[in-house]
Amino acid sequence: MTHHTDTPAAPSAAIPIVRIEGLSVALPEGADRPYAVDHTSIDMYAGRILCVVGESGSGKSMSANAMMGLLPEGVRAVKGRILLGDENLLAFSEEKMRDIRGRRIGMIFQEPMSALNPLMRVADQIAEVFEAHGLLTPAERQARAVELLTEVGLPDPKRAARAYPFQLSGGQRQRVVIAMALALEPEVLIADEPTTALDVTTQAQILALIRKLQVERGMAVMFITHDFGVVAEIADDVVVMQCGQIVEQGPARAVLDAPQHDYTQRLLAAIPRLTLAPRAMPDFAPLLEVRDIRRTYVSGGGLFRPVRRVDAVRDVSFTLGKGETLGIVGESGSGKSSLGRCLVRLQPADAGSVTMEGREILDLKGEDLRQLHRRVQMIFQDPFSSLNPRITVGRTIADGPIAFGMSRAEAMDRARALLERVGLNAAAATRYPHEFSGGQRQRIGIARALALEPEVIVADEAVSALDVSIQAQVLELLDEIKRDLGLSLIFITHDLRVAAQICDRVMVMQQGACIEIGPAHQIFSAPEQAYTRSLIEAIPGRARDLAGQAA
Amino acid sequence: MLDFLKRFAGNRGAVIGALLLVVTLLLAIFSPMLYPQSPWAIAQRPFLEPFTTEGYLMGTDTLGRNVASGLAHGAYISLLIGLISTLVSLAIGIPLGACAGYFGGWVDDILMRVTEFFQVIPTFAFAVVLVAILQPSLTSIITAIALVSWPPVARLLRGEVLALKSREFIEAAQLSGQSSTTIILRQIMPNTLSPVVVMSSMMIATAILTESALSFMGLGDPEIMSWGYMVGAGRTVIRQAWWISFFPGLAILLTVLAFNLIGEGLNDALNPRLRKRG
Numbered sequence: 001m002t003h004h005t006d007t008p009a010a011p012s013a014a015i016p017i018v019r020i021e022g023l024s025v026a027l028p029e030g031a032d033r034p035y036a037v038d039h040t041s042i043d044m045y046a047g048r049i050l051c052v053v054g055e056s057g058s059g060k061s062m063s064a065n066a067m068m069g070l071l072p073e074g075v076r077a078v079k080g081r082i083l084l085g086d087e088n089l090l091a092f093s094e095e096k097m098r099d100i101r102g103r104r105i106g107m108i109f110q111e112p113m114s115a116l117n118p119l120m121r122v123a124d125q126i127a128e129v130f131e132a133h134g135l136l137t138p139a140e141r142q143a144r145a146v147e148l149l150t151e152v153g154l155p156d157p158k159r160a161a162r163a164y165p166f167q168l169s170g171g172q173r174q175r176v177v178i179a180m181a182l183a184l185e186p187e188v189l190i191a192d193e194p195t196t197a198l199d200v201t202t203q204a205q206i207l208a209l210i211r212k213l214q215v216e217r218g219m220a221v222m223f224i225t226h227d228f229g230v231v232a233e234i235a236d237d238v239v240v241m242q243c244g245q246i247v248e249q250g251p252a253r254a255v256l257d258a259p260q261h262d263y264t265q266r267l268l269a270a271i272p273r274l275t276l277a278p279r280a281m282p283d284f285a286p287l288l289e290v291r292d293i294r295r296t297y298v299s300g301g302g303l304f305r306p307v308r309r310v311d312a313v314r315d316v317s318f319t320l321g322k323g324e325t326l327g328i329v330g331e332s333g334s335g336k337s338s339l340g341r342c343l344v345r346l347q348p349a350d351a352g353s354v355t356m357e358g359r360e361i362l363d364l365k366g367e368d369l370r371q372l373h374r375r376v377q378m379i380f381q382d383p384f385s386s387l388n389p390r391i392t393v394g395r396t397i398a399d400g401p402i403a404f405g406m407s408r409a410e411a412m413d414r415a416r417a418l419l420e421r422v423g424l425n426a427a428a429a430t431r432y433p434h435e436f437s438g439g440q441r442q443r444i445g446i447a448r449a450l451a452l453e454p455e456v457i458v459a460d461e462a463v464s465a466l467d468v469s470i471q472a473q474v475l476e477l478l479d480e481i482k483r484d485l486g487l488s489l490i491f492i493t494h495d496l497r498v499a500a501q502i503c504d505r506v507m508v509m510q511q512g513a514c515i516e517i518g519p520a521h522q523i524f525s526a527p528e529q530a531y532t533r534s535l536i537e538a539i540p541g542r543a544r545d546l547a548g549q550a551a
Numbered sequence: 552m553l554d555f556l557k558r559f560a561g562n563r564g565a566v567i568g569a570l571l572l573v574v575t576l577l578l579a580i581f582s583p584m585l586y587p588q589s590p591w592a593i594a595q596r597p598f599l600e601p602f603t604t605e606g607y608l609m610g611t612d613t614l615g616r617n618v619a620s621g622l623a624h625g626a627y628i629s630l631l632i633g634l635i636s637t638l639v640s641l642a643i644g645i646p647l648g649a650c651a652g653y654f655g656g657w658v659d660d661i662l663m664r665v666t667e668f669f670q671v672i673p674t675f676a677f678a679v680v681l682v683a684i685l686q687p688s689l690t691s692i693i694t695a696i697a698l699v700s701w702p703p704v705a706r707l708l709r710g711e712v713l714a715l716k717s718r719e720f721i722e723a724a725q726l727s728g729q730s731s732t733t734i735i736l737r738q739i740m741p742n743t744l745s746p747v748v749v750m751s752s753m754m755i756a757t758a759i760l761t762e763s764a765l766s767f768m769g770l771g772d773p774e775i776m777s778w779g780y781m782v783g784a785g786r787t788v789i790r791q792a793w794w795i796s797f798f799p800g801l802a803i804l805l806t807v808l809a810f811n812l813i814g815e816g817l818n819d820a821l822n823p824r825l826r827k828r829g
Contacts, residue, residue, distance in 0.1 A: 346722055370728045378726055386719035390741040396720075399737075400727030448723060 106181030112173035232541030284321020293352035327503030394429025565816020639697035644704025652712030
């Protein structure tokens with residue numbers, strides 16, 4: 001094994017540990033382009049973290065999969081070489097690749113829950129790595145597993161070793177996956193979006209862990225991400241990919257501070273800014289008054305199990321003004337989605353009151369509830385499951401007005417007008433959802449929410465599933481529509497950058513309770529609560545304030 | 552649609568199944584023209600061996616009835632019973648399962664207890680009892696088969712609806728003021744179509760088998776010639792005249808196989824992502 005101790009500034013003098021030369025990966029016929037990765041060359045050096053950045057579909061994961069010999073069926077590496085030391089991995093047999101995987105190249109995946117076997121204890125899964133390579137005795141394997149779990153910073157590693165994956169939190173699971181990847185001390189570590197599924201504070205911890213382990217072991221790390229914040233946080237070198245091609249590469253500082261390629265510049269400019277000028281705060285006339293709303297989930301309660309109560313939302317109160325955008329931010333499990341769903345009455349609230357212009361809406365039933373939905377609408381998170389795959393887009397939008405008695409022809413006219421309003425072609429009305437990209441679908445979701453001309457829209461993580469450049473466009477659209485129509489918007493998000501960009505006021509939630517609420521610039525520049533501060537400090541790339549420099 | 556046909560045609564088993572089915576269908580449609588005489592009519596001397604006499608390709612049975620004619624007329628009955636009893640059980644199972652899945656709570660409890668009541672009785676024994684009570688006739692056989700085969704449909708639909716119900720597009724439909732009926736019929740049902748289609752083709756196969764078994768036991772409609780009856784009537788002389796029960800048995804086997812192959816093919820073509828297992 002090579003343990004280079006390069007000075008981070010001079011990689012060119014060292015010999016790369018992995019050398020991808022002119023790699024082309026062909027997609028099966030009928031795909032949107034012939035090559036997933038087109039004539040790509042990347043060098044990886046021991047002791048350095050290389051970030052591969054790009055939007056979804058840019059081919060960033062494919063290059064890593066090619067290196068591991070794990071290309072999906074029908075996808076083949078057709079040109080080029082991947083040299084590990086002086087051996088070409090592309091020429092290796094499956095059996096030889098199996099030996100390389102884990103032993104010389106480790107991999108961390110995006111979703112730790114699906115990367116782990118739910119029915120196997122953590123220690124056994126780590127021991128399996130040794131077993132697969134025929135190393136150590138069973139007892140030694142178990143002992144080594146505990147050592148590794150200690151190394152990746154799991155509290156109480158002995159207990160964690162006996163735990164099943166579902167008993168661990170998302171961050172802890174990702175630590176277990178990292179421990180597995182590092183078990184055989186590989187020289188190269190590939191991390192494919194390892195923090196995308198995690199909360200911002202957990203993400204910061206995992207990034208720090210990867211950095212620490214990489215320095216200790218002098219590994220070469222390929223870190224695949226779509227998030228320039230993460231790049232700023234962790235990268236030594238950066239490769240920017242677009243449509244299978246490298247558009248820019250170089251040391252992190254150079255790429256981030258002085259991007260040369262137009263695409264890199266656009267990506268950087270699309271990142272929402274964190275430093276805010278105080279917004280003018282007009283006096284919003286109150287529209288929605290929320291008082292001590294509470295939502296408790298009760299589960300279990302069988303013969304032998306105690307009843308489990310989780311307070312998802314605990315006595316939250318706030319006022320939403322006419323034309324105001326209120327951001328609700330918090331980590332997963334903070335109750336922000338439950339709150340949003342209670343407000344649109346997709347979920348019952350257990351206590352409290354919500355009044356709209358003086359009228360209680362929490363106990364509306366039947367026809368009254370139906371009428372409420374003309375005024376309060378929702379935009380959903382997942383652009384893929386929020387549209388019915390078997391119904392044309394136009395009809396999906398028109399369904400609401402039709403349900404309220406509009407004639408079919410008139411409703412379809414409105415649907416076409418709305419499609420144009422959200423920046424799509426009116427002809428899109430006759431097409432089905434699968435013909436649209438994620439960003440386009442989210443625009444359709446917005447058009448659907450607007451179809452009933454509501455006064456309040458609750459947007460639940462409406463841009464979280466989108467690429468950063470698409471995200472910026474959709475946010476801009478939302479903001480513009482909101483202004484034009486005088487809508488009030490409740491914007492639920494885990495992404496503080498997004499909240500900073502669009503919200504007039506921000507409410508921070510933790511464990512179901514509202515811990516801080518105030519004007520956006522105040523929350524971000526002078527947070528009062530320690531938790532809010534920790535959330536803001538955990539935002540990757542905050543120190544460099546990427547957005548400020550790119551603009 | 553074209554894509555679907557292409558995927559279906561790519562499955563060799565499914566194509567063989569479809570061909571077998573076409574042959575059976577043609578046989579059923581043209582049986583009155585091929586064999587205008589009633590299949591019950593005594594046409595030749597009994598125990599005529601197959602492939603010996605022209606016009607009696609499959610020989611004659613114990614009473615001198617033409618086996619080939621019985622086979623052709625039986626095809627019509629088998630397909631008819633398979634199709635109608637499946638349609639009836641879909642008509643019972645789909646609404647029940649959809650309501651149970653969509654409304655949940657006590658509606659689900661009641662409907663599922665009713666379903667389980669039907670499920671705990673062994674299906675064939677239940678069918679025998681029903682036919683015996685109702686008097687053997689075409690209607691009673693179809694009723695019996697439909698009554699014993701709807702519970703799996705209800706359970707399938709309930710599961711599908713439960714899974715779909717939590718999808719965001721259903722919630723969006725609720726928020727856009729659509730009634731429960733509209734949501735079930737327009738938003739949910741079209742999305743449950745493919746598993747239902749697959750299941751129906753398998754159910755037709757089971758229905759044909761059940762009908763044959765009923766007729767074999769002498770519980771068939773005495774007015775109609777069916778494959779099961781022919782096997783049953785020929786079984787006592789199977790050592791002397793194998794062909795009397797062999798040909799209708801083969802017909803049952805091939806038809807049931809055809810529907811199963813088609814079901815598999817439909818499953819692969821409608822759920823292309825599940826196709827490459829292992």
